[in-house]
Amino acid sequence: MVDIATRVWNHKWKIDPIVRSLIDTDFYKLLMCQSVFRNRPDTTVTFSLINRTKDVRLAELVDEGELREQLDHIRSLSLSRGESTWMRGNTFYGKRQMFTPEFMDWFEKLRLPPYHLEKRDGQYELTFEGKWPEVMLWEIPALAVLMELRSRAVLHDMARFELQVLYARAMTKLWEKVERLRGVEGLRIADFGTRRRHSFLWQDWCVQAMTERLGDNFVGTSNCLIAKNRDLEAIGTNAHELPMVYAALAEDDATLARAPYEVLSDWHDEHDGNLRIILPDTYGTEGFLDKAPDWLAGWTGIRIDSGDPATGAEIAIRWWKDRGEDPTRKLIIFSDGLDEEKILSLHKQFAGRVRVSFGWGTLLTNDFRGLTPGDALAPFSLVCKAVAADGKPTVKLSDNPRKAMGPEDQIERYKRVFGVGDQEEMEVVV
C-alpha cells in the first residue's frame, strides 16, 4: 500500500536537508561557544574547510548548487522551542543550568552568518568569516553536509537492492565491532562521530547499536540532537580552536607562551569536574605539561588527540605523578583515529592505572571501507578550522607534524616559543 501522504510530504521539501537543527552539532561546540560568548565575543575569526585527502575530489563529486542549498538551509535554521527547553532544563554532567540565561537568549536569536564558496583544483574553498561565537558554529554542520553530500553522490547511482545490501553489510560490520567491545570490564565509550558521519540517519543508527549492545559501557554521544532525541548524555569538553585563537591574538612571544593556559584559566572559572579536561597537544604535549601551572594538575583529565596515544598517556601519567597527583583518580580520554582494535588494546594497557574513556569518531559513524567498488564510500580526512583571528593567522603544531597547520614562518615561531623539538610523523587515517 502506497503511503501517499508520506510521499507528498517528502516531495514538499525543495531539498532533502542534511542538517535540520542547530543542535545537530557537537556538545563541546556549544560549551566553547558559551565560553567565547562570555570571554571573547568581539573577536573576528575565519574558519576554512580543508580536505586533507586530496584524491577525494569533492568539487567533482558534489554539485555546487546542492551544496549551496544545504548551506542556505542551515542559515535558515534557528533554535526551536523544544531544543531551547532541553538546553536550558537538562542536566549535563550532573549539573543544571550549564548554559546561562544570557547565552540562551542570544543563542535563541542566532542565525548562522554567511559563507563564501569557490571551486579550486577539484576542491571546494569554503570559508566563514565574522564574530567568533557565530562563525565557530559552522564547523560541524559544514563538515556533516559535505560528508553526506559525498555519500549521496555515490549512493545516487546504486539500485534499490544494492542499497539494501550495502546497509546490511555496514550494519553487520559495525555490529561485529560492537560485539568485540561488549562485556569488556569497565570500558567507557562515547560517540564522537558527528563531523565525519556517513549520514545523519546512519550516525543515529550507530548510536542505537551502541546503546543496545554496550549498555552502561556506552556513556553518550557528542551529538546534541541525538542525545536529546534518544535521552542520552551529551558528551564533550573543549577543542583546539580555543588555544589556536587565543594564541593568534597574542601581541608578543611572552603572551603567546601564556595563551594556552589563559584558555584553561577561563575554562577553570566556568566549569568543574568532568568538564575540566586538558587538551595538551595544540603546541606539543610535553612542553605544555612541563610549563603548566600547578592548578592544572588538579584538573580531572587529559584528552589525547594526536601522536602515539600510548606514549601520550604515559607522559600524562608521569606528569600527574611528578605533580603529586594520583593517576588512578585521573581520566584519560583517547579520541584520535580510534577503531575497536585500538580501543581494546589501549583499554587493556591503561585500565587500572588511570580512568580511561574513548571518543570513537569516524570509524564508528563512517566505516564504509570495503563495501563499494573502488572504495568510493571510504571516509576521508575533512576538517574545518579557525585559520585566522582578528586578521592574524592561527597555528596548530599537534603531536603529529602531519596535522600541523598555519604559515611556515609562524609554525617556526610557535615551535621556538613552545620549545617543540623533533616530532614523529604518523599517518592521518581519518
Place this chain on the structure above:
Amino acid sequence: MVDIATRVWNHKWKIDPIVRSLIDTDFYKLLMCQSVFRNRPDTTVTFSLINRTKDVRLAELVDEGELREQLDHIRSLSLSRGESTWMRGNTFYGKRQMFTPEFMDWFEKLRLPPYHLEKRDGQYELTFEGKWPEVMLWEIPALAVLMELRSRAVLHDMARFELQVLYARAMTKLWEKVERLRGVEGLRIADFGTRRRHSFLWQDWCVQAMTERLGDNFVGTSNCLIAKNRDLEAIGTNAHELPMVYAALAEDDATLARAPYEVLSDWHDEHDGNLRIILPDTYGTEGFLDKAPDWLAGWTGIRIDSGDPATGAEIAIRWWKDRGEDPTRKLIIFSDGLDEEKILSLHKQFAGRVRVSFGWGTLLTNDFRGLTPGDALAPFSLVCKAVAADGKPTVKLSDNPRKAMGPEDQIERYKRVFGVGDQEEMEVVV
C-alpha cells in the same frame, strides 16, 4: 508519519497468513499432481510430517492454536483468476499449455482436504489422508507453515533493533555466498528452498539477491508464486513420492521391481526435454540404473538427491557411457544439502564432463546458523512424506540409510527386491 491505512489493513487479518496462495508451492508438485490426476486419481494416500531433528521440539515452540489457524487458512485458499491465467498461459520449459484444460478445471475448484493434528512427545503429528492428487498438495505448505511458525516463535521475543541486525547479518551472509558464486563460467543454479525457508518474505529476498547478482547463472525458482510475481522460470520435475506410492501399490515382488520404471513410463508419455529427469535413488541408484530399460538412457538427465553426490554423478556418467550415450549432452542436477562450497567443488569437478545444474535449497533460504544465541534459528530437517497408499505402507531406501523410511520388514523386502547391499551412512544436514 504513521500510515494508518496500512496498520489498519494489517490488523484486519485475524492471523498473519504464511501461505497466501495455492501456487506458493514447488513447481514439481503441480507437475506431479497433473500426472497423478491423469494416471492414479483414485488412489488414497496418507502424508505425514516427520521431524528428523528431534531436539527441535516443535510442539513446545509452536502454539497449536496458531498452527491450526494457519492450516485452516490454507484450506480456505483457492486458485485465483490471475494464478490460473498464469498456469494456463505461461511457457514452462519453453512449452505452452503444460497444464491441460482438464487439470486446470479441476485445480480451479480444488480446496485442500482436512488435516489431522495431535501432539506427541514434544512433536506434532500432522497427517493428511484422502485422494492422492489432493493430499499431495499439502506437503509444501505444511512444511512452510511449520518452518515459519518456528521462526516467528524465536523472533517474537526479539526487540525491533535486534531484528534489524539479525536480518542485516542474514543478508550479508547470503550476499557473501552469492558473491562467491558470481562469475563462475557456466554455473546454473535454481532456488529449491520453498519447503524449508525461514519465511516467505525471506525466500523472496533470496531469489531477488540471486537474480540481481548471478544474472543468467540463476535459472529460476521452484516456487510458482515467486516465479509468477518476479517473472522468473518455474523449475522442477518429479520427486520420490511417485515411485514410493507406485511401489506401495504393487501386488507382488515382480510388480514392485517394475514400479519405479512404470512411474517414468507414465512421465515419458507426458513430458519431453528438460522435464525428463531421472530421480534414481528411491531404492538405490546403482540397482535402479543397472536394471533400467534402454529408453531411459535417452532421457535428458539425472537428479542426485542422496548419498555422496560426486559418487552418484560418476555412476550416472558411467551408466550413460555403457548405454552408448554422450555424457556431455546429459544433465546432472545436484539437489541434496548444497551450500556454496559444495556447489563450487561439484561444478569444478563435473563441468565439461556433463551439463551440470544445482537446486539450492535449505542453505539458500534458511541459513540463519550462527545468527542467534543457542542457534535457535538454525534450519532443521523437517519432511512431509507419503507414508501409505491404499492402506499399504510406503518405503524409501535412498542412497543414504539415514534417509530411509518405512516399516522394518518392508525395508528388508525392498532391499531384497531391488538388490540393495551395504550403504554408506551420511549425516543429514538439512
